[in-house]
Amino acid sequence: MARECINIAFSCNNNWVDKLAVTLVSILKHSNVLDNYKFFVLDGGITQENKQKLAKIKSKTKFEIEYLKVNREIFSNVPLNNFFTIETYFRLKLPSLVNVDKLLYLDVDIAVKKNIAKLFSIDLKEHYAGAVIDESSYYKKFHKLPIKNYFNAGVLLLNLKKIRKDNLEEKFFDFIKYNSDKICWVDQCVLNAVFNENVMFLDKIYNFQHSDFLPDTDKKYKKLKNNIVIVHFVTSRKPWNFEKSLNFVLEYYYYYLQTPFRWKFFTHFINKMKRKIRLSIILLDIN
Ligand SMILES: [Mn+2]
Numbered sequence: 001m002a003r004e005c006i007n008i009a010f011s012c013n014n015n016w017v018d019k020l021a022v023t024l025v026s027i028l029k030h031s032n033v034l035d036n037y038k039f040f041v042l043d044g045g046i047t048q049e050n051k052q053k054l055a056k057i058k059s060k061t062k063f064e065i066e067y068l069k070v071n072r073e074i075f076s077n078v079p080l081n082n083f084f085t086i087e088t089y090f091r092l093k094l095p096s097l098v099n100v101d102k103l104l105y106l107d108v109d110i111a112v113k114k115n116i117a118k119l120f121s122i123d124l125k126e127h128y129a130g131a132v133i134d135e136s137s138y139y140k141k142f143h144k145l146p147i148k149n150y151f152n153a154g155v156l157l158l159n160l161k162k163i164r165k166d167n168l169e170e171k172f173f174d175f176i177k178y179n180s181d182k183i184c185w186v187d188q189c190v191l192n193a194v195f196n197e198n199v200m201f202l203d204k205i206y207n208f209q210h211s212d213f214l215p216d217t218d219k220k221y222k223k224l225k226n227n228i229v230i231v232h233f234v235t236s237r238k239p240w241n242f243e244k245s246l247n248f249v250l251e252y253y254y255y256y257l258q259t260p261f262r263w264k265f266f267t268h269f270i271n272k273m274k275r276k277i278r279l280s281i282i283l284l285d286i287n
Helices: 012-029 048-057 087-096 135-139 159-166 167-177 186-195 217-226 249-258 262-286
Strands: 003-014 036-044 062-069 101-105 111-112 129-133 149-159 199-201 230-232
Touching: 003 012, 003 087, 012 048, 012 111, 012 249, 036 135, 036 217, 048 062, 048 129, 062 087, 062 129, 087 101, 087 159, 087 167, 101 159, 101 262, 111 249, 149 159, 149 186, 149 230, 159 167, 167 186
Parallel strands: 003 036, 003 101, 036 062, 129 199
Antiparallel strands: 101 149, 111 230, 129 149
């Protein structure tokens, strides 16, 4: 019997394409050779050259990448802030753009540490999605929605069949139109509001949020560490900023160096170092 295809969607523009490559490589590294992956990329303007590079990712597991055109105009009035680009909202179009019943959506600030087939196979029953609580919502009320459990939208196992049946895509856009004052964290608030807690809350190993809120010395974290399936580099503390105190950075670059964008790493690193050296010269001058 043919194995079920594992469908995964991403949203990405040309600036983030090397990060998408890291996520893809990390997924495939931990995949079963007998599995079959289909990647859907909501295309925020990735160049042909970069698409060709992505096609060069090497893997023993079969995979295919499909690029989906998104009409940017429909998002022209969405609330944004300095941290986010419009592409984050593209995932709201997944129900009409991807014709499958179940789809895993992943951010591209993510590295996968174990096989994700098990996550994909979770039976969502009548829930709209499977998701993990947003770590920062434990610490403070940082959204304006009348719900108790607020999920992080970086890893979403979507029950597209039910989402389409209940016409939620239209409700996403109605929410943006009529409740934009309630949106603090872009599409994440839209999804939380419209799903209205009809969500299967998953173990945090599926979206381990490497945020300021869980320091490396945390006891709970130590226990979790070996079980983590997906690491999510939330907040502005990203591996590509060469954050010293961040965990998994070495692992991140282990994957990065296996992508067709590996040379970018060196130029990026040299530029960072140049900046650091320039800064120290300025400081020396002052002293
Ligand atoms: Mn993210």
